[in-house]
Amino acid sequence: MSLASDLTALLGAEQVDVSDAVRAQHSRGEAYAGAVLPDVVVFPRATAEVARLLAYASAHGVPVTPVGANSSLEGHTVPVRGGVSLDLTRMDRVLEVRPQDLLAVVQPGVTYPRLNERLRHHGLFFPVDPGAHATLGGMVSTNASGTAAVRYGTTGDHVLALEVVTPQGEVLRLGSRARKSASGYDLCALFTGAEGTLGVITEVTVKLVGLPEAVAAARVPFADALTATTFVTRLIQAGVPVARCELVDPYSIRAANAYSGTSFPEEMTVFLEFHGNAPGVAAELELARELALSLGAGAFEAATDAAERERLWRTRHTMFFAANAANPGLESLVTDVAVPISELPTAVTTALAECAAAGFEANLVGHVGDGNFHLNLYLPEDPAARAAAKGVVDRLTERALAVGGTATGEHGVGLRKLGYMEREHGASLGLMRAIKQLLDPAGIMNPGKKLPEAP
C-alpha cells in the first residue's frame, strides 16, 4: 500500500491531499528558496487524527513536517525528506474565552488577529504580533515575538498550557490554567520554540492582557544608530514601560517616502508606542520628547488619535513592501539576530556598511528594546551574489554571537541558521540532541531542522 492510501484509510479521504498544487504550496515557506515536495499533505481536524497519524508515522519511519500559516522565513516548513506535510490550519476553532481568568484556549490553526477579534469586546487582547497572520501553533513552535515584545514579552511568556501529541502518538496535556506554577518541569517551555521537532501542538491556552485605555505614538529621527539606541535604553532605564520601539534605517525611510509619497526625514528613525491611561501616556510622551531633544533628535512627532498614529507609523508598516518595490527583479534575503542592547549600534552600523561595501541594497529594522534586528538584502539571481550575501549574513551572525547574542531573536533556526548552532550552544547542543533523541527516537518530527546533525 502507498503512504497516501494508508493515510486515507486511517483518516478519511477529505483529510488527505496528493494533488500537485497542494503539495507545491507545502513545498516551502517564505523567503527561503529551497523547495521539496511532500509526498502527501494531511489536514487534520482533531487531536485524535494527529495522534493516529503520528503513531503510524513513527511505526513506519515517515517524516512529518507540521505547518500553520506557512509564513516561516527560515525554511522550517520545507519537508526536506518528503513524507507528510501536516497542515494544521483546519484546526482553527477558538475553544474557550474566559475573560474572568484572563485566558483563552485555541486550536493551533487560529491566527492571532482572529483571536484578537474575538477578545476585543471583553477589553482583552493577546499582545504578541509577529505579523503575517501567523497561527498560534506556529507562534508557539517558533516562540514568535514582534514589535510589542519589549513590553509584553514573547509568545512563550503567554503560554499557560499546551496539548501536544508526541511522535509516538501519545496525547499529553502540559501546564495548567493557573497563571503561575512551581510544579513539575516546565514542559510547555520545552515545546515552545522547538519548531515541531519534538511533537505536534494541538491546543494552546494563552494568558491575555487588558487593552490599554490610551495609546500614543511617536516618530523620532536621529543622526545615527548609536544615539537612537542610547535614547531607547535611557527611556527604559527611566522606568518607562515602552510598548513598542522600532528602529528603521534611512534607506527604508527613503524607499517608504517614494512608495507612499511622504517626505519624512531620511534618518535613522525610532518609532515609539506607549500604552496606559491618558495622563500617564501623556507624561511618558513628554519625558520621551525631552530626552530625545536633549540627545539631539531632529524632531519629535507624536500623536494620540488612531488615524494620526497610523500616519506616523505607516513608514514602519510599509517598509518591506516599499523596499521590495524599490528593488524590482531582485531576490531578497532576510535575516535576524539579537545582541545585548548596548551592542546594537555597532551591529547595525557594521551590517549596513558591509552591505554597502559588497554593493547590495539593504534595509534594516530593529526591535531596539530587545536588541533584535532584521536585515533585508537585495541581490541578483546569481551564484556569486548569493555567496557574497551569505558571507554578509555569516559575519553578521558570528559578530552577534561573539558579543553574547543569539543567531536568531525571533525567526527561528529552521534550515538556514543550522550552521551557527554549534558556535552558539557549544556543549549544551549535546543535551538538546539527547532530548530530541529521547522524545523522537525514530526521527520523524520535522527532520533536518532546529538542530544540526551530530558530527
Next chain:
Amino acid sequence: MSLASDLTALLGAEQVDVSDAVRAQHSRGEAYAGAVLPDVVVFPRATAEVARLLAYASAHGVPVTPVGANSSLEGHTVPVRGGVSLDLTRMDRVLEVRPQDLLAVVQPGVTYPRLNERLRHHGLFFPVDPGAHATLGGMVSTNASGTAAVRYGTTGDHVLALEVVTPQGEVLRLGSRARKSASGYDLCALFTGAEGTLGVITEVTVKLVGLPEAVAAARVPFADALTATTFVTRLIQAGVPVARCELVDPYSIRAANAYSGTSFPEEMTVFLEFHGNAPGVAAELELARELALSLGAGAFEAATDAAERERLWRTRHTMFFAANAANPGLESLVTDVAVPISELPTAVTTALAECAAAGFEANLVGHVGDGNFHLNLYLPEDPAARAAAKGVVDRLTERALAVGGTATGEHGVGLRKLGYMEREHGASLGLMRAIKQLLDPAGIMNPGKKLPEAP
C-alpha cells in the same frame, strides 16, 4: 577512605564541614518538620569545585542536595538520603552589572536584596521578591515569584542565561545575553524550577527593569472574597498594570491589629501597589477607587509617599509574625496553590470554612492577580491534629487541581507536594521522569524531590 576525607582531598579542608552543628543546620529548611542529617556539608567557592564534586558524586553514587538561603517551605533541602548538602552561599559575588544592557550576572549565592542594593544607583531593579532573603540560585531552582509577579512575572521570566553543572560534572552554558531568542531548545526553562534535581546552577544572568518614577499604594476592605477578587479582575481587564495586589483575610488583619496596635477594619482586604509616572499612577489610583467604591468597598485608603505607603501595607508585611504571635505554642503548616482567577473566591472561602470546621486557627494571603494563595494552619503537636490538617491541605489541593489549577504556585514541590504530581501532570509525568533519567541516570541530584517515584 570516607566521603569526608575524599571530599577534603578533592576540594580542600576549608570547603568541607562535618561538624554536628553545621550538619544540623543543613538537615532541614523552614516549615517542614522532617529532618535528616547530611554526611558532609560542602561550601564551594567556584564552578570548577562544583564540577569536581559532582563528577565524584556521580561516580560513587553519592546523593547531593543543593541549598541556598535554605528558606524552602516544602522540604526541598532535606538531604533525605544523606550524602552531601551542597551549600552555595559562599558563591556570592555579583559578577557583572551592565546597565546599558539591562542585565546582571551573579553567582547563585547572591540574595535578591543584595543585588537590588547594587542596582539602585543605576535606576534599575530585579523585580521578583519572594521574601526570606532568598538567593538567586534558589529562586531560579524553584521559579520563585512573590507579590510583584502580577506585573513583572516570575524568576523564570527574568532568566537570560545560566551556567549549570550537570550531574556528571560537565559545565554547560545555556541561553545568551540577548533579551530574546528563538535558537535551540529552551534549556534555561528546563533547569528553572527543577529544584536541583537536574544539576547545579552556578551562575545566573538576569534581565533587569527600570525603577518606577512613582509608586502608589492602597488598602481596600471588602465584605467577602468574591467582591475582592472581582475588583482585582476588573482592574486588570481595564488595562491597569497593577504592580502588586494582595488579598488578606480578616483573621490576619485582626491578628495584625493586635500585634501592631492598629485598628484597620477586620475585613477581606486588598492591598494594591501601582508603579509608573506620577500622573499615570494618580489616574490608576482614581480608577481603582471608583471601581472599589462601585463594588461596595468599605473604604479606599491610598498613599504615594514612602512612609505612608509603608503604614498602609504594614499589616500585609507583619501578618505571618502577627498570626504566629497569636498562636503561641502551636505548630504551623503552610501551603500554597494557584487556581484560575475566577476560582479564587470559592477556593479561599472553602479553605477558611474547612479550617474553622476542623477547629484550626488559620490565616490566608492571596496573590490575587495570579490566582495564587497561601494558607497557614495552626495546630497542636499531636498526630490526630496533623492528620486532620493534612486532610485540609489534601482537599484544598485536590479542589485546586479539579478546577484546572496547580498544586503549587510558587513554593515548589519539594517533599510535601509529591503526592499530587500524578494527579496534576498525568501522562506527562512519564516524560518528566524520562528527562530526569536522561540527565541524572545515577539519581544523585536532590533525590526524592520534585517527582514522585515511578509506581
